Amino acid sequence: MDKIQPLIDAVINGDEDKVKVIVLEGITKGEKAADIMNKGLIAAMDIVGGKMEAEDMFIPEVLMSARAMKAGVNALQPHLTKDDAKDLGVVVIGSAQGDLHDIGKNLVKMLMEGGGFSVIDLGTDVKPEKFLEAVRENNADIVGISALLTTTMLSMKNVIEALESAGLRDQVKVLVGGAPVTKEYAEEIGADCYGADAGSAVRIAKSLLYK
Amino acid sequence: MANICSHQQALNSPYAGKVSEGQCQKLYWACLEILERTGVSLHDQEAVDLCKKAGALVTDGNRVRIPSGLVEKAFSTVPKSITLYDRAGNRAMQVGGHRCYFGTGSDCLHLLDHRSGKRRRAVLKDIVEGMIVCDALENIDFVMCMFLPSDVPQEKLDRYEMEAMLNNTTKPVVYVTTEFFGCRDAVKMAEIVTGGADTLRHNPFAVCYINVTTGLRHNKEALQKLLYLSGKGLPFTYIPSAQGGVTAPITIAGAMAANYAGVLAGLVLSQLKREGAPFIIPGWGGNMLDMKTMVQPYADPQKRGQAIDFGHYLGLPMFSLAGCSESKLVDQQAAAEAALTLYSDVLFGGNLIHDVGYLESGLSGSLPQLVICNEILSWLEAFMKGIEINEETLALDVIDEIGPDGQYLDHPHTARHFRDRWYPKLFERSNYDGWENKGGSSLGERAVGNVDKILAEHKPEPLPDDIAKAVRAVFE
Numbered sequence: 001m002d003k004i005q006p007l008i009d010a011v012i013n014g015d016e017d018k019v020k021v022i023v024l025e026g027i028t029k030g031e032k033a034a035d036i037m038n039k040g041l042i043a044a045m046d047i048v049g050g051k052m053e054a055e056d057m058f059i060p061e062v063l064m065s066a067r068a069m070k071a072g073v074n075a076l077q078p079h080l081t082k083d084d085a086k087d088l089g090v091v092v093i094g095s096a097q098g099d100l101h102d103i104g105k106n107l108v109k110m111l112m113e114g115g116g117f118s119v120i121d122l123g124t125d126v127k128p129e130k131f132l133e134a135v136r137e138n139n140a141d142i143v144g145i146s147a148l149l150t151t152t153m154l155s156m157k158n159v160i161e162a163l164e165s166a167g168l169r170d171q172v173k174v175l176v177g178g179a180p181v182t183k184e185y186a187e188e189i190g191a192d193c194y195g196a197d198a199g200s201a202v203r204i205a206k207s208l209l210y211k
Numbered sequence: 212m213a214n215i216c217s218h219q220q221a222l223n224s225p226y227a228g229k230v231s232e233g234q235c236q237k238l239y240w241a242c243l244e245i246l247e248r249t250g251v252s253l254h255d256q257e258a259v260d261l262c263k264k265a266g267a268l269v270t271d272g273n274r275v276r277i278p279s280g281l282v283e284k285a286f287s288t289v290p291k292s293i294t295l296y297d298r299a300g301n302r303a304m305q306v307g308g309h310r311c312y313f314g315t316g317s318d319c320l321h322l323l324d325h326r327s328g329k330r331r332r333a334v335l336k337d338i339v340e341g342m343i344v345c346d347a348l349e350n351i352d353f354v355m356c357m358f359l360p361s362d363v364p365q366e367k368l369d370r371y372e373m374e375a376m377l378n379n380t381t382k383p384v385v386y387v388t389t390e391f392f393g394c395r396d397a398v399k400m401a402e403i404v405t406g407g408a409d410t411l412r413h414n415p416f417a418v419c420y421i422n423v424t425t426g427l428r429h430n431k432e433a434l435q436k437l438l439y440l441s442g443k444g445l446p447f448t449y450i451p452s453a454q455g456g457v458t459a460p461i462t463i464a465g466a467m468a469a470n471y472a473g474v475l476a477g478l479v480l481s482q483l484k485r486e487g488a489p490f491i492i493p494g495w496g497g498n499m500l501d502m503k504t505m506v507q508p509y510a511d512p513q514k515r516g517q518a519i520d521f522g523h524y525l526g527l528p529m530f531s532l533a534g535c536s537e538s539k540l541v542d543q544q545a546a547a548e549a550a551l552t553l554y555s556d557v558l559f560g561g562n563l564i565h566d567v568g569y570l571e572s573g574l575s576g577s578l579p580q581l582v583i584c585n586e587i588l589s590w591l592e593a594f595m596k597g598i599e600i601n602e603e604t605l606a607l608d609v610i611d612e613i614g615p616d617g618q619y620l621d622h623p624h625t626a627r628h629f630r631d632r633w634y635p636k637l638f639e640r641s642n643y644d645g646w647e648n649k650g651g652s653s654l655g656e657r658a659v660g661n662v663d664k665i666l667a668e669h670k671p672e673p674l675p676d677d678i679a680k681a682v683r684a685v686f687e
Contacts, residue, residue, distance in 0.1 A: 058502040060456070100430060103457050107505065150320065151365055151389050179574065180320050182332075198505060 004040055011044035011072065012051075014064025019072040033079040041072045045115050052111075052199040059107070059198075066114025087118040089141035089209050092134040094122030096145050096159075096178075099152035104178055107198040108144060115202035117142075128155070128162040135163065140172055142205055147178040156181075157189040173208040177201065213350040213588050215311040215595050217560035224597040226309070227558035229516035235524035238468060243279040245472035250276035251427045253476075255434035261483045275476075282475050285482040291526050293446050293489045295353070296414040298381040298404060299672075303416070304352060306491070307528040309560030313553075313588055314353035315345060316535065316566035317372070317387045317420065321575035322358055323541060325659045330539070330575055333358035335371055340666055342379035344578050347669040350588035353383040355420070355565055357576050369393040370686035373400050377682055379671050384417040385448070385530075385565065391435040394419055396685050398445065403681045404674065408443065418446045418491065418563070420530070425453035426473025434480070441481040441488035448491040448530040448563075449477035454507060455499035463497030463513055470496060471521070478527075494519045494531030494561040509535040509572050510548035512555075519559035531561025534584045535569035541580045541655050545570055549580065550587045557591050579658035582665075586637040593633035604628075637661065 003022050010018040019041075026036050048065045051057040057065075091112050095105050102124045112119050120138050122130055131143055143163070147153040156176050163169040176186050177195040186194035193208055195201040217226040230238075253259050253273050263269045268276040292307030304312045322333040341357040356372035363371040369388040376384045377400060384401075388394040401417040402408050411417075419440055423433040433449075440447045451473035453459035455466035474492050481488045496518030501508055509532065522529040533552035538544040549567075556564050566573070567588075568581030598604075609624045619625050637657055639646055652660075674682070 055503045059505060060502060100424065103454065103500070104505070149389065150359055150361075150368070154365055 004043075007036070007040040007072075008044040008047065011041060011065055011068050012048055014061060014068050016064075016068045016071045019068045020075045023072045023075045027076070027079050033076050034081075037073070037076055037080065041069050041076075042116055045069050049111075049115065049199070049202050053203070062114070062199075063110055066110055069114050088116040088206065089118070090120065090138050091117045091142040091144055091205065092120045092122065092131060092138060092140040092172075093144040094126035094131060094146070095124040096147040096152045097125060097127050097155040099147050099149055099155075100124045101148035102146075104148070104198060105144075105146040108146065108177070108195070108201045111198055111202050112144075112205065115206070117202075117205065128158045131159045132162050132166055132168065135168055135172055136166075141209055142173045142175055144175045144177070144201070144205075146176075147181060150180045153178065153180050153185070156191070160190050173205075175201065175204060175208070213311065213313050213352055213592055215557050215588070215592050216309050217311070217558055217595065218309040225558055225595055226560065227516065227555070228520055229559070230520045232524060235521050238464065238471070238521060239524070241464075241468040242472040242475050243282060245427070245468060246277040246282065246476060247279060248276070249427065249472075250274050251429060251473060251476045253429050253434060254431045255429075255438070257438055258429070258434040258480055261438075261480060265479075265483050277476055277479055281479050281483075285475075285479045286525075288482050288486040289478060289490050289527065290487065291528070293415070293491070293528050295383045295418065295446070296416045297383055298377065298416055298674075300405065300410075300414050300416075303383050304563075306562045308562075309523070311557050311561060312352035312563055313350060313534065313567050313584075314382075314385060314563065314565045315341065315351065315355045315357045315581065316569045316573060316576065317355035317357065317385070318359040319357060319569065319574060319576035320359050320361075321571070323570060323575055323577040323580070325577065325579050325662050332361040333576075334362040335360040335375060338372060338375040339379050341576070341578060341581075342376055343669055343671055344581060344662060344665050346380035346382060346671040347665045348582065348585040350585045350592065351382070351567065351581070353385055353418075353563065353565075354380055355385045355387070357568070367393075367686055370396050370400075373397045374682055374686075377401075377404055378674055378679060381672050385420050385563065386417055387420045387422075388436075389432075391432050391439070394436045394439065398440070398443065399685045400682045403685070404678060412444045415446050415489075418448065420448050420565075421450065423449060423451040423473060423477070425458045426451040426470040426476075427453075428458075429473065429476065437477055437480055438484050441484040441490075444485060444488055446489040446491060448493070449474060449481075450493045450530065451477075453498065455497060456502055457500050459498075461499060461502075463517065466498060467496040467518065467521070470498070490527065491530050491563065492522055492525065492527045494522050494529030494556075494564075496521065506537070506572050508537055509566060509569060510537055510552050512551075515552065515555045516559050519556070519561045522562075523560065529562040531556050531564045532566045533561070533564050534567030534587075535573070536580075537570075537572050539571050539575070541570070541577050541583070541658070545580055546583060546587075546654070549584050553584065553587055553591060557595055578662045579655060582658040582661045583637065583654060586635065589636065590633070590638075 007022045173192040176191045183194045295304045297303045337358045345351045345354045405411045424430045455461045459466040459469040497514045533556040536545040536548035567584045
């Protein structure tokens with residue numbers, strides 16, 4: 001596709017309209033939808049993710065890129081085969097039981113969606129049973145739990161225990177994050193990974209699923 | 212005690228201003244419009260009912276639109292100044308106007324251990340040591356618990372924090388609790404220390420720090436604490452923490468309008484619950500999250516000054532924030548940010564200035580950093596004093612007596628006044644050889660030494676045994 005670089009630039013610049021135009025042009029010219037998706041949209045978001053982690057981009061800019069990427073995916077949708085249309089994975093996400101804070105969780109959600117994951121958002125103050133139910137119903141690949149308070153951080157462990165006793169622990173990767181959470185704590189409770197900030201969550205999620 | 216007050220006498224001591232009275236009025240009107248037009252969501256039934264009974268419009272169960280008249284009425288009953296006492300009942304601080312007092316912050320997850328130099332999770336003993344250092348430092352006027360103890364039962368950690376403060380310093384306390392019941396227990400402990408509910412109300416020495424989700428969204432715990440403490444006539448701060456760019460507009464004015472609308476909603480509730488209930492408002496405004504890292508910058512220059520101006524305009528006591536840094540170390544950035552934020556707060560005249568000694572945007576704390584801040588405050592106290600110009604200080608007779616070729620070193624006038632000048636305790640003024648002979652240390656190294664010395668020598672006045680036991684019995 002001759003317009004791959006302009007497409008990547010348009011996603012990085014958050015130019016929703018331009019992304020749509022280039023995507024549809026490509027389709028008209030007979031480009032493969034899967035190529036546009038992988039070499040254009042997803043490749044662009046990989047660059048965005050790297051820039052964000054390097055603090056080269058502001059978060060509102062990243063979200064504009066994610067929105068442009070989504071617009072591109074929507075334009076591509078009718079042309080994708082069932083296989084192409086597959087998400088990178090399904091993420092069930094929520095704030096730990098007792099925690100009403102959701103800034104970090106919402107940010108991770110938006111970035112995961114922008115990164116090509118399908119996200120089921122359970123909101124705030126999520127009980128372990130609710131996580132369990134959502135994992136079952138959506139055949140999730142990843143469970144993301146966020147906590148801002150040291151008191152609610154404790155309930156992250158309950159989610160992992162609930163997954164274990166339901167026999168679902170091996171099916172999913174558990175990713176935890178939030179201000180008081182540390183790498184050591186994540187290891188202690190048996191989570192698969194700890195994300196220090198929203199920016200690294202997408203990269204970590206990909207590395208967990210596609211080693 | 213730090214004796215710092217801006218605007219002490221007209222044109223005779225330093226002070227600063229950032230927004231005009233007209234701008235404050237615009238901001239105030241914006242808050243009133245938000246309360247009437249957009250309203251706030253109150254996640255507590257008693258709070259909703261109180262507003263409704265007073266004439267507020269309630270929709271969707273808890274969306275409350277508050278008429279301006281209720282705000283204006285609240286201003287006529289709320290105290291404009293609050294006198295706080297120490298643990299022994301001595302008058303300690305008159306909180307209001309342009310008077311500045313300084314204290315630590317609360318609940319840092321980590322401690323930068325001055326013994327090992329390493330960052331680690333904080334434990335209860337760190338709070339105890341922190342309080343001993345605070346008790347000894349002459350420019351720390353009130354305490355907050357500094358650290359979050361990881362080695363006590365986590366559902367009761369706020370009770371252990373309160374106990375450690377009561378046991379290890381006589382200075383006034385600002386306490387934070389996670390849930391409502393923790394607040395009730397903290398009040399019980401404070402009542403035991405003063406000898407009952409009436410004495411605590413008349414000689415309050417403990418202030419509750421209430422955090423509210425955002426200006427327009429008031430969580431249940433915050434409202435429960437507000438109503439309980441107002442009902443008892445006990446002082447508390449009511450601090451909505453909307454973050455510009457995420458839960459409020461990114462602009463300073465917009466973030467402040469949304470946040471202070473919430474402050475005024477809290478003010479109305481406190482006065483509806485009990486007319487004359489003391490109420491403390493925030494003295495920083497226009498918070499944002501760093502749009503690159505999503506970290507909340509504490510030493511952000513743009514959230515300083517204007518909120519203190521607005522607090523003076525509203526005429527209410529303020530809880531302010533300075534002496535903090537985003538740095539992960541006790542380094543040049545930490546010293547610069549601590550000094551700049553303390554400097555701006557004293558110039559503007561914030562009242563209860565907390566978070567002194569905070570590092571890593573509130574996630575870690577350091578005792579040497581606190582000691583360095585104490586020295587900065589000593590410098591500022593000297594700087595902020597007005598200058599006397601009179602016969603004795605001009606010393607025209609002495610100048611004439613000594614003449615152009617004489618010297619002043621052994622003159623009685625010098626003997627009378629040389630102690631009026633400021634001398635550092637921690638900052639280094641020796642010549643190079645003198646400094647080298649004393650060990651050639653950096654400020655950070657001297658601060659570590661100072662912490663060790665205080666911990667080895669300072670013994671705070673303990674609580675009587677029976678009182679200490681009764682305090683423990685509240686939560687055990």
